[in-house]
Amino acid sequence: MTLTINRLGGALGAEVIGLDLTREPANEDMDRVHQAWLDHGVLVMRDQQITAEQQLTFARRFGTAAPHHLNPNRHPDHPEILVVSNERRKDGGGTRGSGQHWHSDYSYLEGRSSASILRALQIPSVGGDTMFANTYRAHDALSETMRGILSPLTITYDYSLVYQRYYKGRTDRVQLTDELRAKAPPSEHPIIEAHPETGRNVIFFDPTYANAIVGMEEAEYTAIFRFLTDHLTRPEFIYRHHWKPYDMVMWDNRCTIHCAVSDYDDAERRHLNRVTVTNSHAAH
Numbered sequence: 678m679t680l681t682i683n684r685l686g687g688a689l690g691a692e693v694i695g696l697d698l699t700r701e702p703a704n705e706d707m708d709r710v711h712q713a714w715l716d717h718g719v720l721v722m723r724d725q726q727i728t729a730e731q732q733l734t735f736a737r738r739f740g741t742a743a744p745h746h747l748n749p750n751r752h753p754d755h756p757e758i759l760v761v762s763n764e765r766r767k768d769g770g771g772t773r774g775s776g777q778h779w780h781s782d783y784s785y786l787e788g789r790s791s792a793s794i795l796r797a798l799q800i801p802s803v804g805g806d807t808m809f810a811n812t813y814r815a816h817d818a819l820s821e822t823m824r825g826i827l828s829p830l831t832i833t834y835d836y837s838l839v840y841q842r843y844y845k846g847r848t849d850r851v852q853l854t855d856e857l858r859a860k861a862p863p864s865e866h867p868i869i870e871a872h873p874e875t876g877r878n879v880i881f882f883d884p885t886y887a888n889a890i891v892g893m894e895e896a897e898y899t900a901i902f903r904f905l906t907d908h909l910t911r912p913e914f915i916y917r918h919h920w921k922p923y924d925m926v927m928w929d930n931r932c933t934i935h936c937a938v939s940d941y942d943d944a945e946r947r948h949l950n951r952v953t954v955t956n957s958h959a960a961h
């Protein structure tokens with residue numbers, strides 16, 4: 678099979694043409710997909726009318742796929758698949774309203790994510806895009822002086838903040854118990870780091886879960902967080918994906934941040950399957 682890679686945006690994003698995941702892809706094709714993912718940050722594979730099992734098999738070529746440690750909204754047959762849906766569930770197990778602020782999946786965990794692989798099953802007739810920002814470009818656009826200021830700094834992350842910031846009073850979310858909190862204890866991460874596979878520097882900052890900067894006063898880190906949020910989400914660093922049914926999008930959480938745009942009619946169903954990969958390795 679010959680794959681074609683076409684860029685979709687000036688900052689990041691490319692589509693992979695010719696990938697048939699209804700059969701086991703050749704190692705050479707998986708190598709090309711892996712390299713394209715590293716090169717472009719976001720890969721779009723259209724019309725993937727595959728089974729949940731086939732999506733999972735593809736994801737496992739890149740690392741470990743494990744059930745979401747906190748969110749119980751799992752695929753009934755494959756717990757490693759997180760169901761991302763605006764379905765109104767009365768039992769509090771849904772994902773309504775998730776991901777609508779800039780973030781990187783699993784940023785708050787010590788063992789972070791490499792790839793997220795999201796496949797659309799139902800999408801609204803209009804709206805519901807996902808935006809991605811390239812954090813290599815954000816790093817490279819910093820002045821030498823600003824790099825010098827940010828380089829020694831470490832941010833603390835805390836999953837429970839999302840409940841205070843965005844899920845307050847929500848009855849359709851699973852409640853954050855001490856047991857869940859213990860599965861995602863606060864963690865620390867440097868602001869500037871080298872991507873573990875490409876070696877290129879990125880800004881690693883997730884405004885949804887960032888708590889503080891080690892050794893700084895609140896007024897100081899609040900100012901830096903505001904700058905980082907504005908800087909990372911500059912329009913020239915962004916690719917905006919307009920979903921079609923059966924689009925499968927694979928992104929690199931180590932050099933991008935993303936957010937789901939909440940602009941669609943909530944009476945329409947938006948339903949996707951996500952696999953999140955940790956412990957990244959070469960595709961075969």
Ligand SMILES: [Fe+2]
Nearest residue numbers: 776781782935
């Ligand atoms: Fe996300």
